[in-house]
Amino acid sequence: MxxxxxxxxxxxxxxxxxxxxxxxxxxxxxxxxxxxxxxxxxxxxxxxxxxxxxxxxxxxxxxxxxxxxxxxxxxxxxxxxxxxxxxxxxxxxxxxxxxxxxxxxxxxxxxxxxxxxxxxxxxxxxxxxxxxxxxxxxxxxxxxxxxxxxxxxxxxxxxxxxxxxxxxxxxxxxxxxxxxxxxxxxxxxxxxxxxxxxxxPQSNLRQRIVNVFGGKTNEKLVPVTESTEIMGIQGFVGKPEFAKKNRGEQFFFVNDRFIKSPYLHHAIMAAYEGLLKDGSQPSYFLYLDVPPHTIDINIHPTKTEIKFDDDQAMYAILRSSIKHSLGQFNVAPVLDFERDSSLDIPYDYKEKESEFPLIQVDANFNPFATETETPSRSFSSSSGGSHSFGSGGSNYNSGYKKQESNASWESLYVGLKTATEEIDLGEIQFESEEVTGSLFDDTEVESAGKRTYQIQKKYIVSPIKSGMMILYQERAHQRILYEQFLTNITVHHAASQQLLFPLELHFSQSEMAMIKELRSSLENTGFVFDAMTSEILVISGLPVNVAESEVNGLLEELIRDLQGDLPESSFSQSDRIAKSMARSLSVKTGTYLTEKEQENIVNSLFACKDPNVSPFNKPTFITMGVEDLDKRFAI
Incomplete structure (x- = not known):
């Protein structure tokens, strides 16, 4: 054989x-x-x-x-x-x-x-x-x-x-x-x-980071330096206000070798606890110097994963070092017990005693005392004769007399009698109150005619003939926006709102390269681009339903969604863009909606071609019939 x-x-x-x-x-x-x-x-x-x-x-x-x-x-x-x-x-x-x-x-x-x-x-x-x-x-x-x-x-x-x-x-x-x-x-x-x-070109570490990710990066960096027996740390972390939704600017280097470590990434996120918004990711460029015999590099074919001998100690050192740097550079709130020199007493006034202000009080002043008469004064000429004013033979005495004030404060109460003598309580008439027969005010009575209700700022409930319908507001809005954007991209008739001042955004070269690939599709949604360089994007017009404050986050999330793959066909590319923008701009769970906004979502959803599911194939609403409610109550 x-x-x-x-x-x-x-x-x-x-x-x-x-x-x-x-x-x-x-x-x-x-x-x-x-x-x-x-x-x-x-x-x-x-x-x-x-x-x-x-x-x-x-x-x-x-x-x-x-x-x-x-x-x-x-x-x-x-x-x-x-x-x-x-x-x-x-x-x-x-x-x-x-x-x-x-x-x-x-x-x-x-x-x-x-x-x-x-x-x-x-x-x-x-x-x-x-x-x-x-x-x-x-x-x-x-x-x-x-x-x-x-x-x-x-x-x-x-x-x-x-x-x-x-x-x-x-x-x-x-x-x-x-x-x-x-x-x-x-x-x-x-x-x-x-x-x-x-x-x-050859440079230092900070300048190399700026050269790679653009000049705007310089103001985002906070230096981190630490030296221990276990490892040495140097590099930079980003300020919390510049955190992004994607994880593009996160780099770990161990002995000048790039690695990926979810465990050490968790240490950094712990250092930023309380400083970041939900879903935000900080930037960091950290270089760890570790003795070679304490690590095992050869555990992954691409050599991007490393096994550490004492990873718990490294976790604690990394976390404390970053927290110290964020506090030292006034990024995080800290307790500072050092004396503030601006509150010191000047040297010239050190030996002087404080002078208290003097208050003069007239002990004989009585605000209720009767005003005394003021003697009249006569004004005469230098010859002693009196002056005559007016016409028609009428004479006006140049001297004047102040009117006497005979009224005292007691005169204010003359004619008033005590309530016990004259007031008859039986003759008092009170303003009648209208009895509505309702326990609720007018606004609550009117609410009985509402067609929609919002529950937990997450679901919209609307009555129907067979029972009631419950909409998931975020998914429903995603479906509405998705079909709007997809129609605008394919039909090329999107409206734009012009900005009074053009908006200037900064991205890395790789991110700008992706935006240039998506330029035509973004313009079909309503974006108007004035200029595109290797690092700067100037926008003069936005889609109607996009606010100026949402543009940066919208483009960052779009880049993150397309980071893994950029479809070659135009429809697949348009579909991905419409889905990403719909997810970014949809109303999120926890957003309060007025009654008109609720009704608008309900009506717009059922005007869509496929209202049953979101763009990500998840149900947008469910219905409960009266039979289901009866079963719940065992009627």
Whole structure:
């Protein structure tokens, strides 16, 4: 009987290994750029065409490779960083598996040009699908140039599963940003289809963050610094007022390697407790320096997950450090027991006694005393004669007399008698009160004719012939807005409200690239864009049902919803945009609605084409018949 188990050929084994290492063009970018960093390069240039499907080229000025190393680097399990098994627990470099270049060469056309500084000539190697095509000597500059062309050319099924160019390029940008943020002392450049996307010169950590995410980021950052025996922390966190709904600007680096850690992320969220709105996510760029022997990096193929020896201590240190920084820079409320110098007594007044104001009181003053007569005064001329005024022979005495005030305060009560003598209580008439016969006021009586009611600011109840109908107000409004936006996008007749002052918003370059892809669809919903640069978006008009204060959150949530995939077809793209905008702008649970607003939602919902479910296939309303109520009461 023949043997069933057999060894796979090398080219087949390499293609299988490539499935683990190379998932998309971004995986190739990550491996090649990290190799350039390990080579000691001070300048790294990344050139991409068609989101990496046609070309990925990484050029660096590192130390290069010899002829032997250039040939051996494409063999499986070949590495320059590991000699013993113990080295896996003391790693200071990036890639170390020794399978990346062999896997890349198995599924693409690879061209390698490399030269060491002490050598006069370099090496030029061409490989196609794990097969060496040529190896020549060439005149080259110091460093390495690695070109990967026609990715997945021999695995068409894998190539067909790649997303659109926009999505694949965004993944490339994500991996590029992670490496660039970890190494601010290296000059990075990124070119896509001949256009320069990033040019990040050598700088400090804060400037690198600003260069990647835009100049507006500088005012959002709060520095964090801590040094302990377990780990050292440096970096920045974002101020709470700049928190976003998406998690795009959250970066953990351990020993200059980007990682993902939900456990440490929870520590940061605990530090922001009470400072963030529900659903908001803070920005952070944190660099942790941990002894290599206390972590295990090799637990995930992409090496983005790390196992820590003492993760509880790291949790406590990280949380307290961030809380201290937020309080130190007056972001969070703190208790400050230091003396306020502005409340000190000036030195010149230190020995002086305080002077109390003097109050003069006339002890003989009686406000109820009778006013005394004032003597009359005569005004005469210098000759002693009196002056005559007027005409017709009438004389007016120049002297005048003040009228005497004979009335005293007792005269105010003259003629009044005591109530006991004259007042007859029986003759008093009281204003009659109208008896309505109702326990409720007019407003409550009128409410008996209401057609809708709101319960817990969440549901709308409306009576119908067979019983009653209960609407979920948020889902119902989502369905209404979804059909409105979808109609506007497809029919191109949306109305816009012009802004008196244009609205200027700031986004990162990757976010702006996505907004440019969605520009035509957003304009069909009612947006009017005045200008679009690499970081700034100027809006002069908005859809009718969008407030100016909601625009930033609306676009951020739209970017977050489309972060995973941007549909290529126009209808799928319009559908995703309409769903995202409907979810952002719908009335949320906890919103009070007036009776007219309730009726408007009910009427608008049943004017929709599909009122039964929300855009996310969840029921919008239920009905309860009288029979159901009778069963409840066991009638």
């Amino acid at each position: 023949s043997s069933i188990i057999q060894l796979l050929p090398d080219h087949v084994a390499n293609q299988i290994a490539a499935g683990e290492v190379v998932q998309r063009p971004a995986s190739v970018v990550k491996e090649l750029v990290e190799n350039a960093v390990d080579a000691g390069a001070t300048e790294i240039k990344l050139i991409v065409k068609d989101a990496g499907k046609t070309l990925i080229q990484v050029i660096d000025n590192g130390k290069g490779m010899s002829v032997t190393d250039a040939r051996l680097c494409f063999e499986r399990h070949a590495t320059s960083k590991i000699r013993h098994a113990e080295d896996l627990f003391s790693l200071h470099t990036k890639g170390f598996r020794g399978e990346a270049l062999a896997s890349i060469a198995a599924i693409a056309h690879v061209e390698l040009k490399t030269k060491q500084d002490q050598e006069e000539l370099g090496t030029h190697i061409v490989i196609e699908g794990s097969k060496f095509v040529s190896q020549d000597v060439a005149v080259l500059p110091r460093g390495t140039s690695f070109s990967v062309k026609n990715l997945f050319f021999n695995i068409p099924a894998r190539r067909n599963f790649l997303k659109s160019d926009t999505v694949e390029f965004r993944h490339i940008v994500d991996d590029f940003e992670r490496v660039a943020l970890a190494h601010p002392n290296i000059h990075f450049m990124l070119y896509h289809n001949g256009s320069e996307m990033f040019n990040l």
